[in-house]
Amino acid sequence: MELADRAVGLLLSSISLSIFTYYTFWIIILPFVDSDHFIHKYFLPQDYAILVPVFAGITLLSLLSVFIGMVMLKSKKKKA
Incomplete structure (x- = not known):
């Protein structure tokens, strides 16, 4: 089991x-590279640099809120 935990930890860290x-x-170095350089085809447009983290944060907060709500409802049912 310890080996599996290490593998998962290594995978998540990687x-x-x-x-x-x-x-x-994408955010720090790419703006200083010429726009016709081939490296630009591997990155999304700069507009998404803010949208992607904001969307990920909103999704994470939404899922966390749903989880906390479900746990609170379950614990309330156990007491009653």
């Missing part, structure tokens, strides 16, 4: 590092 590196390159 995914997080990849996303962080991609986003950092």
